[in-house]
Amino acid sequence: REWQGKEIGHAPLWCSVERGDVNQALIDPMNVEEKMEMFQLLLKLGFKQIEIGFPAASQIEYDFLRKLVDENMIPDDVQVQVLTQCREHLIDRTFEAIQGIKKVVVHIYNSTSTLQRDVVFHKNKEEIKQIAIEGTELVKKYAKDYDGDLMLEYSPESFTGTELDYALEVCTAVQDTWGEATPEKPIIFNLPSTVEMNTPNVYADQIEWMHKHFKNRDSVILSVHPHNDRGTGVAATELALLAGADRVE
Numbered sequence: 166r167e168w169q170g171k172e173i174g175h176a177p178l179w180c181s182v183e184r185g186d187v188n189q190a191l192i193d194p195m196n197v198e199e200k201m202e203m204f205q206l207l208l209k210l211g212f213k214q215i216e217i218g219f220p221a222a223s224q225i226e227y228d229f230l231r232k233l234v235d236e237n238m239i240p241d242d243v244q245v246q247v248l249t250q251c252r253e254h255l256i257d258r259t260f261e262a263i264q265g266i267k268k269v270v271v272h273i274y275n276s277t278s279t280l281q282r283d284v285v286f287h288k289n290k291e292e293i294k295q296i297a298i299e300g301t302e303l304v305k306k307y308a309k310d311y312d313g314d315l316m317l318e319y320s321p322e323s324f325t326g327t328e329l330d331y332a333l334e335v336c337t338a339v340q341d342t343w344g345e346a347t348p349e350k351p352i353i354f355n356l357p358s359t360v361e362m363n364t365p366n367v368y369a370d371q372i373e374w375m376h377k378h379f380k381n382r383d384s385v386i387l388s389v390h391p392h393n394d395r396g397t398g399v400a401a402t403e404l405a406l407l408a409g410a411d412r413v414e
Contacts, residue, residue: 166370167373168370168408168409169366169369172407173403173406173407177406177410177411177413178214178386178388178412179212179214179413180212180214180215180216180246180388180413180414181207181214182216182246182390182414194223194225195225196225197225197228197232200218200229201232201233201238204217204233204238208240208243212243213242213243213244214245214246214270215243215244215245215246216245216248216270216272216414217230217233217245217247218230218248219247219248219249220247220262221254221259221262227258227262230247230262230263231262233245234263234266239266239267244268244270244316245268245269245270246269246270246271246272246318247259247262247263247270247271248274249271249272249273250274250275251273251274251275251301251303252300253303256300256303256307257307259271260307260308260310260311263311264311266313267314268313268314269313269314269315269316270315270317270318270353271317272318272320272355273297273301273304273319273320274319274320274322274355275293275296275297275300275321275322276293276323277293277297277321277322277327277331277332277335278322278323278326279327279328280323280326281322281326290331293335294334294335297319297321297335297338297339298339298342300319301317301319301339301342301343302342304317305342305343316350316351317343317346317353318352318353318354318355318388319336319339319355320390321335321336322357322359323357323359324357324358325357325359325360325361325362325363325368325371326362329374329375332375333378333379336354337379337380339354340352340354340379340381346384346385347384348383348384351383351386352384353385353386353388353412354375354379354385354386354387355389355390355414356371356375356390356410357389357390357392358389358391358392358398359392360392361392361393361394361397361398364395364397365397365400365403365404365405366404368391368404369404369405372387372389372404372405372408372410373408373409375387375409376408376410377409386411386412387409387411388410388411388412388413388414389401389402389406389410389412389413389414391405391413
């Protein structure tokens, strides 16, 4: 453990995330106009990476993204991000939505936690890892017909409930399948505190372990997504940066 003796020496990459699936679950979700107002505010605040939603989740999400593209509202220096599960019909719809965007991060995910493997998916470790591999293969396939600059992001959802060695195993499988990451164009691994199960120091320990064990670390952007279930999201963010994180979303 080394993070507790360090100081933050530079600003991380900041990506504003608006979870489209969560928004659409509301009784009265934001409409296209409200989303546009939020997007303009984020640009005004200076964000250069913005997750603009889950275009395969609903027609509103899709229409909002297409409005941004069709009306040329994404500045050239802003990289937008879209979220999708590792499922082919959702990835297909996502790539349909992003056509025309100059710079995009396609963020895929599947849960790897012990609880969800057992209760939700009824799958073993190899089967769960295969979901991540197949999702990566699908992004590679669809990316061949994409005419913009694309980066891949992968999240082992519920990272904090996943064995560290297994989280690394899944991320490495994604890394090997993608096979295109370089220091100039890295792959993003997001390690979310999807459920804030422990205190911030434990999250920092988990992040530092992954930081030290990623293969080709100079070709990886280590991103964190702290939640605030215990009211310690800010502390978890700070400690994760000390522990080696490059990006916060």
